[in-house]
Amino acid sequence: MSPPVYATATSTPSGHAPAAIPVFPSGGPAGHRGTGSPPVVRRAVSACRTPGGAGCRSGSGGSARRASVSPLPGCGPSSPPACRIHRGGRHSAHLPRCGYPAFSPMLVEWLKEGWLLASAEMQHSELRGGVLLLALLHSPLRYIPPAAARLLTGINRDRLQQDFVQWTQESAESVVPDADGKGAGTMTDASDTLLARYAKNMTADARNGRLDPVLCRDHEIDLMIDILCRRRKNNPVVVGEAGVGKSALIEGLALRIVAGQVPDKLKNTDIMTLDLGALQAGASVKGEFEKRFKGLMAEVISSPVPVILFIDEAHTLIGAGNQQGGLDISNLLKPALARGELKTIAATTWSEYKKYFEKDAALSRRFQLVKVSEPNAAEATIILRGLSAVYEQSHGVLIDDDALQAAATLSERYLSGRQLPDKAIDVLDTACARVAINLSSPPKQISALTTLSHQQEAEIRQLERELRIGLRTDTSRMTEVLVQYDETLTALDELEAAWHQQQTLVREIIALRQQLLGVAEDDAAPLPDADTVEDTQPESESEQDNTGAVPADEADREQPEETAETVSPVQRLAQLTAELDALHNDRLLVSPHVDKKQIAAVIAEWTGVPLNRLSQNEMSVITDLTKWLGDTIKGQDLAIASLHKHLLTARADLRRPGRPLGAFLLAGPSGVGKTETVLQLAELLYGGRQYLTTINMSEFQEKHTVSRLIGSPPGYVGYGEGGVLTEAIRQKPYSVVLLDEVEKAHPDVLNLFYQAFDKGEMADGEGRLIDCKNIVFFLTSNLGYQVIVEHADDPETMQEVLYPVLADFFKPALLARMEVVPYLPLSKETLATIIAGKLARLDNVLRSRFGAEVVIEPEVTDEIMSRVTRAENGARMLESVIDGDMLPPLSLLLLQKMAANTAIARIRLSAVDGAFTADVEDAQNDESVTKDETVL
Incomplete structure (x- = not known):
């Protein structure tokens, strides 16, 4: 091992080392300030300090670094070359020509020991010169020779560590830089800075105007105040889905405290938000995390100013210390929470509350539940009105009231999977940003x-x-x-x-x-x-x-x-x-303010719903529903009129309170337009087929399959994953639900829909109530199609004869909750109209794809009609005839021409002797025209 480095910065004009350093008594003299410690401490610390090492700060000690450096006592000419220090730009006679010092590995060990002392025992976040001195005093002979160690014998190590802040409070290292990087204050003892280090003062933010106003949450805030004023167990836990405003609830309480609108018991109280990430950072040593948290609790309890500790995402505390091999932090909280010494507000989601809090009865009984539900569109609009001034000032734009209402209503309807008011605020913020951007940059x-x-x-x-x-x-x-x-x-x-x-x-x-x-x-x-x-x-x-x-x-x-x-x-x-x-x-390129058009544009890009559908008046769509559906659904005027009648009542909000927008049983033969009607209504009412949930009821022929619809109950496989039906409604509360081929499901499965069709709600496997009041239910069935065919010419008699047939499968109580809409078989005139429309679309596709002339002979329509009328599948057979009989011979010829890279001039479709034929003419040049024909 190479010898250690010993050097001291001399303070004498001659540049020589002092003959002796006076040692003060262990009590320490009074009045010595300067660098914040007595002279012997300062000299000993500077003796152990290396250029650029720990404790050297920019802007301080520059003269010391420029001063000449002499060896410590005990480092003479016979010492190793490592003890020689380059000074004054000249090389010592005993130093190699390279001129660089060779640092000893013991320097790293000294720094390590100092860092462990600073972080583990003194709760410092940085390594200071005084801490290095304490580490040196612990094992002086390990790092310095006996001659230098004797200089430190007069320092009382325990007293220095105990009164560390007193000795160093005016030191340059104790200055805490402010936001501008300038020294603004002093660093206090670690026991006094745990709250400042691991928590943020929300009340100070409210006092400085950095919090947004909180509206429509007076009841929840009042409930929190009642709980906080208890003598014991004065700890509310705020539970709600993500985005409903749990943190805003605490901000509202802070605003009330600043405004003095709280009881005397809570006045002049600080709400401190715990930063759990900072509390855990660097606590790799076993027990360090628990030590920090215990110190934090002690500060909160003994604080001269009453403190309420706010723990966001409180479920992360449970098992936090246990993951690092220590105690569970929640076990440290329980005694203080029960005695009322530590006022704590926790916030978490419902799923995490059930997963962590409810399973720990000892912890859950120390908290009082405060439920935070999602506000409706009207309440969200009020919240946005309160925030509009903040966003107007931030973006420099004007927001009209129509935009606020549109942000609440459109986000509630089209942004599934998120909660109000969070999603409405995001939409409004994005629209404001776009308006501000378009004023200065190209759209x-x-x-x-x-x-x-x-x-x-x-x-x-x-x-x-x-x-x-x-x-x-x-x-x-x-x-x-x-x-x-x-x-x-x-x-x-x-x-x-x-x-x-x-x-x-x-x-x-x-x-x-x-x-x-x-x-x-x-x-x-x-x-x-x-x-x-x-x-x-x-x-x-x-x-x-x-x-x-x-x-x-x-x-x-x-x-x-x-x-x-x-x-x-x-x-x-x-x-x-x-x-x-x-x-x-x-075209809308620049707007002077944020209006509902900007809101609709944001929603359209996020969801894919057409912009014109969002901007369209919903009432005009309902009133013109017969026209919209009549353009695509042919031959079902009676069914369309029945649907229109009931949907008008629902949209006018004249239906019985609590019922969904509609529950319709579409009964009739196959292939007459039942499913197509539902698809068109999903686009007209909600803006797209993505708002249609289709469930094939033939997959639920067993009684136990009901768990797939609403989710598995507790204790069964799949619990917590949700059901196909309930999750679809919960994620898309404004949508259409299609229960296809309902007669093939087990009768007990249909018992789920009693409450959904009557009360507008249903419970899932986890016990949550799913709101169905904005859902339109459609059930399709082939039951009674013989009766419908026989009485197609007499609709009034058909309804009376059809009811007993349906009652044989559906229970009367369920059947009474639905509106029966019969679909009539398609007439020849209706089939001819549908065939003409299909062939017209095929003509457009061929022209746009190949740029050729398309000729479809009348015999094609006659042949398709003859094949469709021989079957009992209505228009569904039409697709089979076109795709399976008419298009294959044409497709073969087109693929051959494409393989030969030949331009196509004309495409001709015909029917001869009950077989479809296709002719394709190509023109390679003006003089040569070839013709290919195939028959199927």
Whole structure:
């Protein structure tokens, strides 16, 4: 082992080591401050300090580092070369020419021992010079020679460790830098900084205005105050799903404390949020985590200012210490919680509460449950109104009330899997950000077209090179890309012009609004400068000022002189708004404020629901339901009228309270449009087929399969995973549920739907109530189709005859909770209409795919009709005939032409002697035309 390094920074002008260092008595003299410790401590610490080592801070001790360095007593010329230190830029005669010191491994050991002492015993987060001295005093002869060790004999190690803060409180190392990096305070003892180190003062944030207002949670906050004012077990646990506002509940309590709207017992109380991650960080030594937590509890209990400890995600505390080989932290909490010494507010989700708290009866009885339910759309709107001023100030935009209502209602309906008000706030925040961005940067439509034009330019350059060197002779692709490129540039120019036009109007509208609100120009939030947007922006826009207002001379040019003086700001604002609305009808690029259109655009991108469906009035869809369904469902006017009648009542909210939007039993033959009706209603009512949950009831023919629908009960395999039906409704509370072929399910399985059809709710395997009030249930069945066929011409008699047939399978109590909608068999005229529509779609596909002329002979329709009417599957047989009989011969010919890379000129479909035929003509040149034919 190489010898250790010993050096001391001399403080004498001559640069020589002092002959002796005075040793003070163990009690220590008073009045010695300077570096925060007595002279012998300072000199001993500086004797053990190395350049760049621990304890050297930037900005302090620079003169000491520049001073000459001499060997300690005991390090003479006969000492190893490692003891020689380069000084004054000259090499010692006994030092190698390299001039660098050789550090001993004992230096690392000394630093390790100092770090263990600082972190484990003194709760310091950094290594200080005084702690290194304490480590040195523990084993002095291990690191320094006897001559240097004798200098430290007068220091009382225990007294120094006990009064460490007193000796070092004015030391440079004790200065705590503030946010600007400058020394603002002093570092106190570890026992006084555990709360500051591992917790955040929420009450201070409320006092400084860093917390948002909390609305619609007065009942829950009052309940928490009641619990906190108890003598014992004064610990509320806030339980609710993620995103319902559990943490906001505690912030609301902090705001009340600051406002003085709490009982005297809670006034001047600090709410400290525990940072469990920081508490666990670095506590790798066994027992260190428990020691920190015990010290934190002692600080909270003995604090002169009453402290309420808030533990978010409290379930992570259970087993936290046990994972590191120590005690369970919850066991440390229980005694203090029961005695009321430690006021604690815990927050967790329902699943974690059941998993951790309920299983530990000793812990759960020390907490009082505070349930936080999800607010409805009306309450979420009130919450958003309270937060709108915060987001307006943050983004510099205006938010109208329609946007707040749309954010609450649309997010509740279309954003499944998340809770209000969290998802509504996220939608509103995103819409505000987009409006603010579009004021200064090109919208995404322009960026997309710009990217497309660059891609087309690259392809054009590639094709030009291939044509130039003879790799390509066909110029058709080049011509096609050039046409597309010209169309892209034209669209890009039009879009940029529209953007600049809308941006000019928006800036003037905002300036007029600021003028009407009486906001001074200096105090108003400046809008982004148009000069920084694009170099292609017109010069007229670059002359606008930072507030977005149009210059006076430009405004005079835009409007006649006789109206410029007479038009008031309100009238001018109305004119500009009308112009902007007219432009928005074509395309929406820039908006002067956040409205429901911006909210709908965000929802549409997140969910995939078409934007026009979100912007469409729901009541207009319901009132025109017969027209919408009649365009796609042919020959079922009676069924559509029945559905329309009941859905009108449901949407008008005139149905009996508690019932779902509808429970319909669609009965009739196969292939008459029952399932297609449900698919169309899912798109019309909720915006897409992704809001349709289809359950094949033929998979539930056994009684025990009911657990697949609602989830397994406790103690069975699959408990906690949820059921197919209940999870679908819980994730999509606004949707359509289709129970297909319901007559094939076990009768006991249908018992689940008694409460769902009558009360609008059903319980899952975990005991949770699933809300079904915004669900439309559809059940399809072939029961009684013979009766429907026989009485198709007499609907009134058909209903009376059909009921006994259905009652043989469905219990009368369940049948009374549903609306029976019979579907009639398709007539020949209806089948002909459906066939014509199918062939028209096939014609469009062939033309767009191959660019050829398509001829479908009338014999094709006759042959399809004859084959469909011979079967009893209605329109379902139509798909089988087209896909299985008519298209295969055509597909064979088309694949052959595609393999030969031959252009197709004409496609002809016909039927001869009960067989479908297909002819494909290709034109390789103007003079040679070939014709292929196949028959099936």
